[in-house]
Amino acid sequence: MKTTNFDNKPMRIGAVGLGRAFSIMLPTFNLDPRIILVSAADPRGEARSLFEKIFKGRAYKSIEALLDNEDVDVIYIGTPVGSHLDQIAAACAAGKHLLVEKPMALTLEDSKQIIQLVESAGVKMVVGHSHGFDKPIQKTREMIESQKYGPLRMISTLNYTNFLYRPRRPDELSTTEGGGVIFSQAAHQVDIIRTLSGGNIRTLRAGTGKWDKHRPTEGAYNVFFNIDNEINATATYSGYAHFDSDELMEWRAESGKPKDTTTYWQTRRELNLKTQNTSEEQVKFSQTFGGQNYNLPNKNEQVDKLHEHFGLVIASCEHADLRPMSGGVYVYSDNERTFEKLEKPQVPRAEVIDELIKSIFQNENPRHNARWAMANLEACLAIIESAKKEKEVSLVHQIS
């Protein structure tokens, strides 16, 4: 296992997969002084060319080529979930730390293999970003842990987005390949609920919705969670591009940017227009890093940005409801209403890098480690199972 000395120089990252997840993480890689992108791997030539042009580092066709030729400290994996296990195995064999996009895996079996690989190799692996990392959620967790408002008792989460009608690859519309809102979106609400409540979901009961035969995967769900310490929670989600719950978040988008309220309603129309002469997959690629319609992140885009969010979250302690927003946390307590304002983020998703660096340099187990990720996945799989069997499902791989 190799580590850099953080005091001397930034950690060198090799980015495997230059797709949409990478595009969204790019401002973090660009702006956080503790890390530096030094090389990449992606099957798409356009993406490799753009990477080499911008970052002056080399881009390879595969993770193996990258590992053979480059000296990096951390492998970032932003590929589709089907590739994760093999790529994590390769990185572990090379003794590299890992930052892996969610979902880490699609099965508990693969998750167990990954845990085994990472723990045997003695490397650190953080799974994220997911919205449990968001500063307002972390702040809410601190307020809960302080016990200032008594014990946490109930959580309500709700998010209505246009998720299902953004340009998609075919696998993103196939549940068995990790598509749909359960693996991608429920994973966020589960992460938030587990982050706030301590982590141990005992059982859940869910219903899911597949309402568009042309996009035959889950696009919506309702879930009840029974959690340790007499806590219960609900999660409601629809990605069918109807109601936009960013209205309940003071019109901040998931990214923390001010939301343009006029475009959301056009989601289906826009998708139809774009796909008149091109496959949807091509549309997606064209908007992704290296694609002809891809725009590099604007260096000034942080200016208007508050923290990321994932829709309405209300955490009810005995003596206050806590409501994380993009800009801070509303506290509605027994006798007053206050807003715990948070500083604007200098670097988006800096919390992910915080956790990664802390785990490496203080040799700590990161919160969002492989076991935590498996527990999140278990909850997502249980949502699908509960809806299918129309019964409550018990969870056995939860950790706090």
Place this chain on the structure above:
Amino acid sequence: MKTTNFDNKPMRIGAVGLGRAFSIMLPTFNLDPRIILVSAADPRGEARSLFEKIFKGRAYKSIEALLDNEDVDVIYIGTPVGSHLDQIAAACAAGKHLLVEKPMALTLEDSKQIIQLVESAGVKMVVGHSHGFDKPIQKTREMIESQKYGPLRMISTLNYTNFLYRPRRPDELSTTEGGGVIFSQAAHQVDIIRTLSGGNIRTLRAGTGKWDKHRPTEGAYNVFFNIDNEINATATYSGYAHFDSDELMEWRAESGKPKDTTTYWQTRRELNLKTQNTSEEQVKFSQTFGGQNYNLPNKNEQVDKLHEHFGLVIASCEHADLRPMSGGVYVYSDNERTFEKLEKPQVPRAEVIDELIKSIFQNENPRHNARWAMANLEACLAIIESAKKEKEVSLVHQIS
């Protein structure tokens, strides 16, 4: 069974119980030309005096005295739930139609007796008001039934109020006597969900919260509903006077009036101040019809009033999310966002009188009949049972 001819003169109502429920129904009784309050019964002398002064009719100590001495068409029952069965029996024996406040009863056994009494007597009984009557909910139901937006698939409901910290009688803080938010508030969300979805809840899974030992009854809950026709729903409620979800209803209060956003946060303080030298029960009585701090409804209060509501409701059809508000229904559909504005109500809760009159003069079974009320109660009892046993509960008395 006696009926008036509605074309000739208004239906004569005898009001049994002049407490808070009556106070809230009073504007309806005053303003709806199809009905007239002619007599009353209440054990409190102040209430009887005020009634006789205002309405020129006689007020008695008991329903029996009222029935012995007065010729009325409809008995309104607004007494605590413990008296309902006997009073309904008395009214049925006299062949009177009934308007009964919810909850109709606290047990399925009492409900069955009431059904038997009402159906044998051949009278009509409407149980309400409850928020399933509200015009925006009825409008949403019509839009669902029109199938314009495809089948209904999912409902999310959420309400955060100060319910538990309004001045209460002791029985209102005792679950076994019908106190707490399950019988009083879940009944509304259940009524809304059943009204929108068709009515047949198959199972539910719930958690409840009793967070204040000085008010030892349920003050909060989270529920998942599995409903016929592949519909699922969630209901979230807290009455702990923290977050105020009227913020999500464009700052309209439950009554449909503009909400004063400064007073809600003072709920506990206000209750403490008022009860420094008086019992809470006395405070409540003093604010109720006939009490020294009671104010008769202002004749102009309809001016600013839109329709009543019960917090956030989002009904997701395959091609649109429908969101009933105080002033109408937002439609977030595949390709547009519209607002189906409703006319301002001339008479609050006119929908209750509509249903009562229609049932009597067209000899129809009202939607909110005793069997519907028993089905609502069954769901409320199941919420308590599910939370206690930590398991899903099947419902067997549901009707559409």
